[in-house]
Amino acid sequence: MHSVKPIGKREQTKLNNRESILNAAREVFAELGYGATTVRDIIRKTGLASGTFYNYYKSKEEVFEALMDDGMRRIRPRLKADRIRSRNFEEFIRNAFRTYFDYLASDRMTFQIIRRNPASLRVRMDTPEMIAGFEEIREYIEEDIRDGNVPPVDSEYLMAAVVGIAMEIGDRMIKRPELNATEAADFATTLVLHGFHALPIKTDAQQK
Amino acid sequence: MHSVKPIGKREQTKLNNRESILNAAREVFAELGYGATTVRDIIRKTGLASGTFYNYYKSKEEVFEALMDDGMRRIRPRLKADRIRSRNFEEFIRNAFRTYFDYLASDRMTFQIIRRNPASLRVRMDTPEMIAGFEEIREYIEEDIRDGNVPPVDSEYLMAAVVGIAMEIGDRMIKRPELNATEAADFATTLVLHGFHALPIKTDAQQK
Amino acid sequence: MHSVKPIGKREQTKLNNRESILNAAREVFAELGYGATTVRDIIRKTGLASGTFYNYYKSKEEVFEALMDDGMRRIRPRLKADRIRSRNFEEFIRNAFRTYFDYLASDRMTFQIIRRNPASLRVRMDTPEMIAGFEEIREYIEEDIRDGNVPPVDSEYLMAAVVGIAMEIGDRMIKRPELNATEAADFATTLVLHGFHALPIKTDAQQK
């Protein structure tokens, strides 16, 4: 077996540069917050020449979008897998929350962009990839409605609720001293499936 | 009968200026998005001299914070009233969602700040007032736990879920052609109280 | 008698700054040529802060235009005076050329912008003021046509010819070791009035 697609030195450099910029951006965003970050900050951390940056992205917005899309792109296949291996809506919701909180815990750094900011300004970008991800969830819901597994509810609102819960709980989760994705997923799942009075009881160990 | 609290001409001017700045800011933020707005833009719309601005606020962050706090300050008393007149947790949740979605519908403009942005960048600022508002909700929950009205669940996560649901559903609501705060409140309430299978059935009239 | 319009310190500064910028620009343009000059070069020579420049002009084009207009504005009244005191077209042409070449000789510097450039790039800006000046000449011609002093010729072309002659001869004049505006004016006038065979004979003294 041999390398199917040999990569020239030029191609390699380009790949590396793109990667460098993304990494630098991730760090700077996490450090300074999105609003305070300037293109120059990213370039500085990159070590590349300023002109080079513009061969890859043309604004910090574009880098940020790439970063967000990157995250979403990693999640969506898992979400699709969740969907396939779940036997019913309950299971899908459970798996999806689990997937999301696990991912969050592992890539904590990217998502801390949100924090740090002096005035704690939170930023979220609805990139095409993210919107597509949300829509996918919505479609799953509609499929289940069609199949009679879910009552004919407002699928957009249900999706929104799921997303909102994931975001806010996820946000609190990564601020806690020790990350417990399972706990967060259980909480979110139960709430969506059965409402607050079915929520897991908090044992002493979980109190701070 | 006389004016209980006579206001000097100077005081009045100060009040007016503060108000002008806030209004100008609200409009500019809604128009340009938070990120793209500069202090200059706000000043320009104000008609005041640039130096004057700094007698009131010292950055766009501060104005934005004031704007957000303003909203929160208007909501919190209502939330407290909701709390008082509610006989149980269920009622409180219902009233709180209702209050929030009604407010959102009435002050749609301020909240559209979030939108508009070319790259659809969403900005949210966790001002002290907002955090306090969230904490208040959390305390209500804990009170109810202590009183045995609510099982001893993770109050922070429950609060986060409620907030997340309110935000995301609220967000979708104001994007819909006709605003229906009742519908949104019913949806959110039922989800939190009994889970998704109890959600209101979508009638034909609601489908597009 | 007293100063009718006392000028505050602020006004004075503004006047001075405008003047400084214009002077700096004139020098830099003369030194580097129009094309090679950058706004920063002008600012540098000015000594003012960079932002200050933009309070007065918003590009080098605008400064250049101001400079050109400035020259034209100084000439036009004299041209009008020439017109008034001339008893016929011949006299007007003679006086006008004379006025122009005199001005050129006195303000040689501004017009040397044109020169110096490595590739000897010549630049001319048709500012509104200049166009107006040309049109004025044209109108004088048309007036004379109406009055029967000049045959009904193509006034635009005649104006163009006069302008072209003035420019090119003027250009050669300021490059000569010693400026002789009278000689240039005589030459141009005779050519326009009677054609080349009536041109003044060049004496030995004038040959180089």
Next chain:
Amino acid sequence: MHSVKPIGKREQTKLNNRESILNAAREVFAELGYGATTVRDIIRKTGLASGTFYNYYKSKEEVFEALMDDGMRRIRPRLKADRIRSRNFEEFIRNAFRTYFDYLASDRMTFQIIRRNPASLRVRMDTPEMIAGFEEIREYIEEDIRDGNVPPVDSEYLMAAVVGIAMEIGDRMIKRPELNATEAADFATTLVLHGFHALPIKTDAQQK
């Protein structure tokens, strides 16, 4: 029979590239104006790689010069022919103007470089070729002075006047709705030969 000067494939490519660059430059200059045009713009329109450009010219100045020279080089032989076939100075002047205005009408595009510019900045480059062309005219004049056909006038000024008339009238000509090189040539010729009162009368057809 065989090709007298066989051209290798390499030579052909080089010729093509040179041609491409010149054509691209002509278009870009006409579109953007000289000042606003960058080497990049030219390269982009060319389709060649940026490095390739530098194998042929080393700046936009050089390309512009080549472009101007190109025009001059096409005119000069015709001017020389005019000279030869003219029996006297009058005829030469007439033919020369005619040649120039015809050329202008046919290559209108190149000369519109001058126009277009937002601030109506007019650019003229005195390339060696152009200077040589002007000098040639001057030499013809001096020859005629030596031969006694023309009185001993200031040949530089006369040449300058002819050039100035050609330029300014030419400029107006190409701005007119329908190009009439004959009319322009007649006008210019008569002015130089006999002065303004001999100028062709403008018939009604020519008035707008």
Next chain:
DNA sequence: CATGAATGAGCATTCATTCAT
């Protein structure tokens, strides 16, 4: 307390040019 011009640090961006491939 209002005013608004001056300030200059700092930013985004472009661009001519080089040079390894």
Next chain:
DNA sequence: AATGAATGAATGCTCATTCAT
């Protein structure tokens, strides 16, 4: 000879902020 990504100096310009009036 052609290519096109990398380079980094340099530019135009904005902006928050100050402070004399």
